[in-house]
Amino acid sequence: MTGPTAAPAANEASAGARKPGPPVIDVDVHEAFSSIEALAPYLEEPWRELILRGHWKGFTQPFVYWASGGGNRADAKPDSGPPGSDLELMRRQLLDAYDVRAAILTGYFYPVMMGDMQVEFASALAAAYNSYQIEEWLSADPRFLGSVHVAPQDPQAAAREIDRVGSHPQMTQVLLGITTRAYGDPFYFPIFEAAQRNGLRIATHHTVHVEGSLGMGRYYIERHMLIPQGTMSQIISLICSGVFDRFPDLKFVCLEGGFTWLPHLMWRMDREYKSLRQEVPWVTRLPSEHVRERLRLATQPAEDLSRDELLKVVDLIGSEDVLMFATDYPHFDFDSPLRSLPPRLPDSLERKIFYENARAFYGLPENGPKTAAAGAA
Amino acid sequence: MSVVACSVEELPPWHMRTVLVRDGVPVVVAHAPEGTYRAVRGICAHQGGPLGEGVLSWLVSSAGEPGTYELSRRAEILRCPWHSYEYDVATGRCLTDPKLRLRTYPVRVEGGDIVIDI
Numbered sequence: 235m236t237g238p239t240a241a242p243a244a245n246e247a248s249a250g251a252r253k254p255g256p257p258v259i260d261v262d263v264h265e266a267f268s269s270i271e272a273l274a275p276y277l278e279e280p281w282r283e284l285i286l287r288g289h290w291k292g293f294t295q296p297f298v299y300w301a302s303g304g305g306n307r308a309d310a311k312p313d314s315g316p317p318g319s320d321l322e323l324m325r326r327q328l329l330d331a332y333d334v335r336a337a338i339l340t341g342y343f344y345p346v347m348m349g350d351m352q353v354e355f356a357s358a359l360a361a362a363y364n365s366y367q368i369e370e371w372l373s374a375d376p377r378f379l380g381s382v383h384v385a386p387q388d389p390q391a392a393a394r395e396i397d398r399v400g401s402h403p404q405m406t407q408v409l410l411g412i413t414t415r416a417y418g419d420p421f422y423f424p425i426f427e428a429a430q431r432n433g434l435r436i437a438t439h440h441t442v443h444v445e446g447s448l449g450m451g452r453y454y455i456e457r458h459m460l461i462p463q464g465t466m467s468q469i470i471s472l473i474c475s476g477v478f479d480r481f482p483d484l485k486f487v488c489l490e491g492g493f494t495w496l497p498h499l500m501w502r503m504d505r506e507y508k509s510l511r512q513e514v515p516w517v518t519r520l521p522s523e524h525v526r527e528r529l530r531l532a533t534q535p536a537e538d539l540s541r542d543e544l545l546k547v548v549d550l551i552g553s554e555d556v557l558m559f560a561t562d563y564p565h566f567d568f569d570s571p572l573r574s575l576p577p578r579l580p581d582s583l584e585r586k587i588f589y590e591n592a593r594a595f596y597g598l599p600e601n602g603p604k605t606a607a608a609g610a611a
Numbered sequence: 612m613s614v615v616a617c618s619v620e621e622l623p624p625w626h627m628r629t630v631l632v633r634d635g636v637p638v639v640v641a642h643a644p645e646g647t648y649r650a651v652r653g654i655c656a657h658q659g660g661p662l663g664e665g666v667l668s669w670l671v672s673s674a675g676e677p678g679t680y681e682l683s684r685r686a687e688i689l690r691c692p693w694h695s696y697e698y699d700v701a702t703g704r705c706l707t708d709p710k711l712r713l714r715t716y717p718v719r720v721e722g723g724d725i726v727i728d729i
Contacts, residue, residue: 301695302666308692309664452677538657568693573658 254333255571256584259592261532262439262489262560263328263337265371268315276362276369281355290355293347295442297454301566310564317564318342321374328563329377332571335589336598338379339371340489344411344441345385356385357395364399372404379596381409381437386422393428400432406596407435407487412464413443418475426481435595438468439489465491466499469529473503476516478524485528485595493531493557494539497550500525526553530595532560533587534569541576545583554583558592616640616718616725622648625686629653629663632729638716639663640725641700643686648718649700650727651689656711660693667700 267273270292274282284290295305302308303317310327312320328334343363348356360383372380382405384392396408408429410417417425417438429436444450446460447467465488472478472486503521511517539547548554561569569575575587593600616622616630617640624645629637637653639662653662667689669682688706689698697706703713717728 302690570658
């Protein structure tokens with residue numbers, strides 16, 4: 235009989251039961267600040283004082299979470315601060331637990347959630363968050379690449395912010411949070427113009443305010459099932475309002491909305507386009523062509539497909555270049571690089587999904603992210 | 612092989628504890644219902660989450676009316692810290708996916724210790 239053994243957190247990655255898996259570019263990693271006061275050093279007055287006085291506590295969700303750790307992995311809670319706020323824990327559970335060569339930081343602090351009130355405050359928050367991200371995350375690990383956060387409800391201010399930080403060498407994209415706004419509206423064109431002139435991509439990510447076509451549903455599970463509708467709605471809006479045509483250098487990635495619905499959406503958009511193109515003559519190509527060439531979808535949540543099912547979906551999409559792997563760390567629906575996609579995929583497809591498609595999309599060198607060279611040998 | 616998980620005093624009712632056995636494999640020992648000890652492999656059969664970091668909780672059911680909840684079998688359901696997949700610690704079975712099952716291990720009390728047969 236052997237004695238008891240102290241048991242730290244253990245899973246397949248940390249227990250060494252399997253190899254660390256394929257090289258990964260993780261396109262959706264949620265860093266967080268320890269508290270809203272962390273933004274204070276980066277805020278101008280009058281906003282700084284209001285935050286320090288506790289006059290605004292930050293965003294919260296209009297529902298209760300049911301998962302073991304709330305909205306996050308239960309094992310991702312640091313000793314202090316919320317999940318995603320502890321760099322060392324993130325390294326242990328993600329960057330070093332798997333073969334992560336680069337991680338695209340996407341935050342979870344989206345000023346679009348302020349709505350139409352106090353747009354100056356929302357824009358100030360976005361700018362402060364970007365400065366915080368650059369100072370405290372992008373500089374901390376060469377594997378990190380960043381997202382420019384904006385308050386899209388003030389497109390001119392958003393464009394100025396993109397010009398302010400968009401040239402940072404680790405910034406890759408402008409992040410647009412999905413609520414109930416359709417970003418194809420020409421009102422938002424200044425944002426796309428700024429992204430294009432700064433060589434940035436456009437990323438969409440749902441917020442806790444995203445809705446399905448009939449609202450958020452009665453239950454959290456229902457609302458979580460509805461999230462892809464927000465992503466699909468944005469793709470339809472961006473294509474039909476001509477954003478893909480008007481900004482030919484822009485590329486787009488939709489995060490955390492899944493991907494298995496894409497064949498349907500492409501077929502449906504092409505069918506309608508062939509009938510009703512005359513209503514939107516500024517759209518000059520079949521929607522499916524825009525999608526295959528310039529839209530990418532993050533795989534998370536990967537929906538537990540079998541190998542055959544995944545190969546069928548890729549075949550129906552008509553391109554092996556569309557899917558990019560994401561973990562969504564530290565959220566509760568985290569996708570493990572070892573277990574979320576089916577085993578025994580063709581080597582070339584596996585390499586594309588986990589690494590090559592993101593490398594090409596973000597314009598990173600063949601041998602890996604330029605800024606990650608020191609940390610990902 | 613037998614492994615001492617801990618003493619009975621170290622595992623009060625409705626709590627769980629993780630021990631590492633051969634080659635570092637985690638085993639979760641749960642004390643529920645009172646006086647009964649169960650042990651399951653501590654790696655989620657879904658995506659490999661560390662079950663010992665999860666939640667030992669109730670079986671949540673309903674008589675059928677939307678909005679009504681009935682709680683039973685306190686601390687006999689182990690929920691993964693990642694995706695919240697639920698496992699019955701008595702059988703190792705996942706409540707929502709019949710393809711997923713955790714290995715279970717015999718547990719006994721011997722001389723004031725909780726002993727797992729691996």
